[in-house]
Amino acid sequence: MKSIELGQIDLNLLVAFEAIFEERSVTMAAARLYLGQPAMSAALGRLRTLFGDELFIRVGREMQPTRKATAIAPGIFAALHQVRQTIQASQDFNPASDRRDFAIGSADYTSFVVMPKLLDHCQAVSPHLNFRMIEFEKDRVGELLEQGAIDLALGVFPKPSRQTHCLPLFQERFVGIARKNHPALLQKPLSIEKFASLSHVLVTIRGDTTGEVDRVLADRNLQRRIALTIPHLLVVPSIVASSDLVATIASRAASYFSALDAIEVFELPLEMTSWTVSMMWSKLADRDGANCWLRQTVKQYARSDCHA
Known part of the structure; x- marks a missing residue:
């Protein structure tokens, strides 16, 4: 049996088949698809050639489907339904109901x-x-x-x-966090030298031991001690709250942590770009x-x- 290439099939013919099958009338099918009757009759002729069958025969006032038309109809309807669903899904997204x-x-x-x-x-x-x-x-x-x-x-x-x-x-910037009553923060203003002398936590997902703070300190010939590197920001407050370690983190996160009684947010004593x-x-x-x-x-x- 000779195979049929999908590229040779006009999808509109299947739509015409659907309309004639449901309307039982070439005239009514043409009106449904906003076509002239000659165009619909031509589509029916092409359908008959494609499937090698009359497909629809006039019985009284109706175009009745042949056995072959009745047999292929469910597959054609399912294919058209799938195409319509796919096109609709690509165009519309309803956040209230879509899964x-x-x-x-x-x-x-x-x-x-x-x-x-x-x-x-x-x-x-x-x-x-x-x-x-x-x-x-x-x-x-x-x-x-x-x-x-x-x-x-x-x-x-x-x-x-x-x-x-x-x-x-949005724009972000760095601030520092430390435990409440950290001895370094009691000495105000906090100098850049004092800040560099503290033990620090570095949050890094890359596992490196150098952050932007270190590059800024290096410009001042200063170096800090990274006592802990960690990839998870959310564990930092509990570490800082129970030790003398300090951390430099993004201001939005720090503003949430400042609600904790044990955490204090402070401005860094060094110029850093946002x-x-x-x-x-x-x-x-x-x-x-x-x-x-x-x-x-x-x-x-x-x-x-x-x-x-």
């Missing part, structure tokens, strides 16, 4: 400052949406976005990948309705944070 899992590439800092408000919003208006937060290596973020492993990424991206878009969300936290997504998903909604919602709640 969808989103994967967001994020370190614990960006998850900490963005996700609580985002989830609070979604629980109220998008109860069927689920989220997965995934840590990532910065040099792989473009690959992960292109593969669809993550829907978007949050972080600092000074050199965005070529096939991505990058949108700034940085931009951004959102990155693949150009392949730029027009996707669900991705557009996610980006807009993340932007809204990231920028609305009162601790910026």
Whole structure:
């Protein structure tokens, strides 16, 4: 049996078949599809050639389907339904009713400052949406976005990948945290030399032992002692609160930690530049309705944070 190439089939013929089958009239089918009767008659002729069967025969005032037409109808209807669903899903995204899992590439800092408000919003208006937060290596973020492993990424991206878009969300800066009544903080103002002499916690997902603070101190011929490196920001307050270690962290996170009775936030005695936290997504998903909604919602709640 000779195989039929899909590229040779006009999808409109299947739509015409559906209309004639349901209307039992070439005239009514033409009106349903906003076609002239000659055009619909021509489509029926092409359908008969394609399937090698009359498909519809006039019986009285109706066009009755042949046995072959009745046999192929369920498959044609199912195929058209699938095509319509696929097209509809690509165009429309209803956060109030759609069920969808989103994967967001994020370190614990960006998850900490963005996700609580985002989830609070979604629980109220998008109860069927689920989220997965995934840590990532910065040099792989473009690959992960292109593969669809993550829907978007949050972080600092000074050199965005070529096939991505990058949108700034907010500015951040460093501050220090220490335990209440830390002896170094009782001596005010805190000098840069005293600050460098303290034992420090460095939060780093790369596992290195040098941060931006160290580069600034090096310009002043100073060096600090990194007593602990750790990839998880959220454990830092408990470590700092129970020791003489201090940590330099982003101000948004520090403002939350300052609510703890045991933690004090202090200004650093050195000049440090602020940085931009951004959102990155693949150009392949730029027009996707669900991705557009996610980006807009993340932007809204990231920028609305009162601790910026």
